[in-house]
Amino acid sequence: MLIGGAAARPLAARAQQPKMRRVGVLNAVNADDPDRHANLNTFFEALARAGWVEGQNLHVELRWAGGDQSQMSRDAEQLVALAPDVLVATGTAPVPALLRATQTIPIVFTQVLDPVGAGFVESLAQPGGNITGFLLFEYNLSAKWLELLKEIAPSITRIAVIRDAEITAGVGQFAVIQSAASALRMNVRAISMRNAVEIERAITSFARAPNGGLILTGSALAVVHRELIISLAARYGLPAVYYRRYFVVSGGLVSYGPDTIDQYRRAAEYVDRILKGEKPANLPVQAPTKYELAVNLKTAKALGLDVPASVLARADEVIE
Numbered sequence: 001m002l003i004g005g006a007a008a009r010p011l012a013a014r015a016q017q018p019k020m021r022r023v024g025v026l027n028a029v030n031a032d033d034p035d036r037h038a039n040l041n042t043f044f045e046a047l048a049r050a051g052w053v054e055g056q057n058l059h060v061e062l063r064w065a066g067g068d069q070s071q072m073s074r075d076a077e078q079l080v081a082l083a084p085d086v087l088v089a090t091g092t093a094p095v096p097a098l099l100r101a102t103q104t105i106p107i108v109f110t111q112v113l114d115p116v117g118a119g120f121v122e123s124l125a126q127p128g129g130n131i132t133g134f135l136l137f138e139y140n141l142s143a144k145w146l147e148l149l150k151e152i153a154p155s156i157t158r159i160a161v162i163r164d165a166e167i168t169a170g171v172g173q174f175a176v177i178q179s180a181a182s183a184l185r186m187n188v189r190a191i192s193m194r195n196a197v198e199i200e201r202a203i204t205s206f207a208r209a210p211n212g213g214l215i216l217t218g219s220a221l222a223v224v225h226r227e228l229i230i231s232l233a234a235r236y237g238l239p240a241v242y243y244r245r246y247f248v249v250s251g252g253l254v255s256y257g258p259d260t261i262d263q264y265r266r267a268a269e270y271v272d273r274i275l276k277g278e279k280p281a282n283l284p285v286q287a288p289t290k291y292e293l294a295v296n297l298k299t300a301k302a303l304g305l306d307v308p309a310s311v312l313a314r315a316d317e318v319i320e
Contacts, residue, residue: 023059029220043268063078099131111134130280141291145177146181146215157186203229216229243256254296294317
C-alpha cells in the first residue's frame with residue numbers, strides 16, 4: 001500500500017504539470033543588437049501577460065543570423081527540427097528561409113514589407129497557408145521620407161537611396177521614392193547594401209558632389225550596417241532620413257516610421273491565439289497603427305542645419 005501510494009503521487013504531480021509549448025524565433029540581425037532585444041522583451045512580456053511564461057509552460061529557442069542568408073537557412077532548419085508550436089520571424093529576411101523549411105508549422109512575422117508581393121501570403125485579409133503577421137509599413141511611406149528630407153534640408157537636389165536590391169521591398173521602396181523625386185525635380189540614385197565595403201565606396205563616391213542627401217530604406221541589412229551608414233553620413237556632411245527612431249537615437253538626423261514596440265506586442269497576441277488553436281490562415285496581416293517622427297538636433301547642428309519649426313512641432317521625440 002505504501003509503495004503504491006508513493007508511486008501514485010509522482011504520477012499525479014506529472015499529470016498536473018502544464019504542457020510545455022515551444023516557440024522558435026529567427027532574427028536576421030546580430031545577437032548584440034539592443035533594439036531587437038528591447039522588442040523581444042516587449043514580446044515576451046506580452047506573452048507572459050497572456051499566461052505563457054518561459055520555463056513554466058513555454059520554451060523559447062532564439063537564433064541570430066547576423067544578416068547572413070546562409071546562416072538564416074541553417075537556423076531555420078534547426079528550429080523546424082525542434083518541432084515548435086509556433087515560429088516567429090523578426091523582419092523580412094528570415095521569412096523565405098522559414099517557409100522553405102516548413103509549410104505546416106505556424107509562422108508569425110513582424111516588420112515585413114510587402115508580404116503579398118514577396119509571395120509570403122495570398123492576401124492581407126486572408127493570408128492562407130501557415131503564415132501571417134505584421135507589416136513594417138506600406139510603400140507610400142517612402143515618399144514621405146523624401147518630403148521630410150527636402151523640408152529639413154531645402155538645398156538638397158541629389159538623393160542616394162540605400163536599399164537591399166535582393167528583396168522585393170528594396171525595389172518597391174526605391175520605386176516610390178524615385179516617382180516622388182521626379183515630381184520634386186530631384187536626382188535619385190540607388191546604393192545597394194550587399195556589404196560594408198560596397199556601402200562605403202558608394203557613399204564616398206556620392207559625397208564628392210554637392211547638395212546630396214541620403215535615405216535609408218527598411219531591411220535587415222539596414223540594421224546590420226546602421227552604425228557604418230550613420231558614421232558615413234556624419235563624415236561627409238550628408239543629411240539623412242531613416243525609417244526608424246533608433247537610427248536617430250544612434251546619431252542619425254531624422255526618422256519617420258512605425259512604432260515597432262507596438263508590433264511585437266501585437267505579434268505576441270497572435271502567437272497566443274495560435275497556441276490556443278487558431279490558424280494563421282484566418283488571422284489577417286495587419287499594418288502599423290502608430291508612427292513616430294524623431295529628430296536629433298545635435299546632428300542637425302553638426303550638419304549646419306536649422307530644423308524648421310514645422311518639423312519640431314510634429315516630432316514625437318527631439319534629441320538635444
